Each structure stands twice: as C-alpha cells, then as structure tokens.
Amino acid sequence: MAIIGVYEARTRFSEILDRVAQGERFVITRRGIPVAVIEPVSPQKKRKIEEVIAEIKRFRRKHKLSKLDIKELIEEGRM
Structure with a gap:
C-alpha cells in the first residue's frame, strides 16, 4: 500500500x-x-432483469397511492 501526501494526491488524482x-x-x-x-x-x-422486475412488483404491491390518482399527481408536478 503506497503512502502519499495530500498535495501529491490532488495533483495526480486521475493517475491514482x-x-x-x-x-x-x-x-x-x-x-x-x-x-x-x-x-x-x-x-x-449483476442482477438478472427478471429479479429486478420481481422486486419492483413486490414494492408496488406494498406501496399504494391510496386515493390519489396518477393524473392528479402529474398535474401537481409530483411525478
């Protein structure tokens, strides 16, 4: 493990x-x-796309918009 000072780290950051x-x-x-x-x-x-989609679906089942309407949210600028 190399030890370098702050000045050297700043001046050679990309190389480091x-x-x-x-x-x-x-x-x-x-x-x-x-x-x-x-x-x-x-x-x-890396996760398989199927796993990600399943995770999104599980999230959507647990988190509802209640009485809110997507159109109303868009109009209010929340989406």
Missing part, C-alpha cells in the same frame, strides 16, 4: 484513480498523519 482501478491501495496523509485510504470497491454482483 487509474492505479486504484487496477487494484492498488493508497493511504493519504496530511502532514505525515494518515487521514484516508483509497482502495478499489468490491465488484457489484
């Missing part, structure tokens, strides 16, 4: 992000004191 994307980690220091760690994020699992 490229290196982080390749798996490298950095500790950012201010006056020699570590203040942050920049590291790659965990890869997100």
